[in-house]
Amino acid sequence: DALPEATVDRPVNRQAMRVSSEVAVQISAMNKWYGSFHVLRDINMTVNRGERIVICGPSGSGKSTLIRCINRLEEHQSGQIIVDGTELTSDLKNIDKVRSEVGMVFQHFNLFPHLTILENCTLAPINVRQIPKKEAEETAMHFLEKVKIPEQALKYPGQLSGGQQQRVAIARALCMRPRIMLFDEPTSALDPEMIKEVLDTMIQLAEEGMTMLCVTHEMGFARQVANRVIFMDQGQVVEQNEPEEFFLDPRSERTKLFLSQIL
Ligand code: ADP
Numbered sequence: 001d002a003l004p005e006a007t008v009d010r011p012v013n014r015q016a017m018r019v020s021s022e023v024a025v026q027i028s029a030m031n032k033w034y035g036s037f038h039v040l041r042d043i044n045m046t047v048n049r050g051e052r053i054v055i056c057g058p059s060g061s062g063k064s065t066l067i068r069c070i071n072r073l074e075e076h077q078s079g080q081i082i083v084d085g086t087e088l089t090s091d092l093k094n095i096d097k098v099r100s101e102v103g104m105v106f107q108h109f110n111l112f113p114h115l116t117i118l119e120n121c122t123l124a125p126i127n128v129r130q131i132p133k134k135e136a137e138e139t140a141m142h143f144l145e146k147v148k149i150p151e152q153a154l155k156y157p158g159q160l161s162g163g164q165q166q167r168v169a170i171a172r173a174l175c176m177r178p179r180i181m182l183f184d185e186p187t188s189a190l191d192p193e194m195i196k197e198v199l200d201t202m203i204q205l206a207e208e209g210m211t212m213l214c215v216t217h218e219m220g221f222a223r224q225v226a227n228r229v230i231f232m233d234q235g236q237v238v239e240q241n242e243p244e245e246f247f248l249d250p251r252s253e254r255t256k257l258f259l260s261q262i263l
């Protein structure tokens with residue numbers, strides 16, 4: 001057994017990443033089916049504010065479905081999901097509230113190709129949050145600076161590299177001032193040389209205290225940043241632990257097999 005290699009070369013300020021006792025997300029006895037296929041089985045999970053959780057597991061184990069349930073891109077059929085004190089039900093008011101507090105970053109960026117980078121970042125703040133255009137643009141420039149691409153603001157997504165587009169996607173999510181960020185394999189579609197710049201942006205967010213749930217196979221990132229690694233298989237949480245324990249002393253055979261395949 002060995003610890004995965006670090007994915008970024010810079011020292012990571014873990015001291016700045018404090019976990020509070022306040023609950024951000026509470027999932028209890030949650031189940032989801034796609035038709036007759038039982039995709040998530042009895043999920044129980046508490047995420048405290050300030051936690052950085054990495055979710056890993058084989059393809060098809062339900063990772064995307066789980067995080068999509070947290071901002072109601074998917075609907076669960078039994079059990080409870082409470083985000084920032086609001087229970088996710090079919091009540092649209094609750095769904096809107098939760099979505100405005102939860103930012104999401106996808107594998108394939110999902111930027112609007114016909115809008116500039118700046119417009120991508122101001123669209124939801126202007127239309128959903130009714131922020132005045134000028135203020136929305138200032139906020140967008142603030143976050144584009146944070147992800148280190150302010151000079152790209154007037155370009156279109158197609159003119160940017162994959163790594164730059166993903167950093168725009170992160171900035172766009174931050175423009176809604178979320179309290180929780182969900183990442184679904186944010187670096188899986190990127191060429192290797194662009195992975196670091198995206199992970200570095202995510203680390204910066206973690207150092208600022210953001211609550212993060214990240215589906216990723218970047219185990220170096222998990223080791224450097226996560227306070228907890230969750231392993232899923234066949235719709236269940238099989239095992240979870242702090243990174244050192246998770247990598248050096250995995251408990252279940254399924255976890256051992258998975259780690260032996262990816263490390
Ligand atoms: P992961 O992200 O871990 O690869 P997913 O959550 O995407 O897993 O998928 C879990 C399982 O659910 C897979 O077997 C997948 O084929 C199935 N699935 C995903 N989305 C749908 C859907 N919209 N309808 C039916 N089955 C789906």
Ligand code: MG
Pocket residue numbers: 063064065184185
């Ligand atoms: Mg997935």
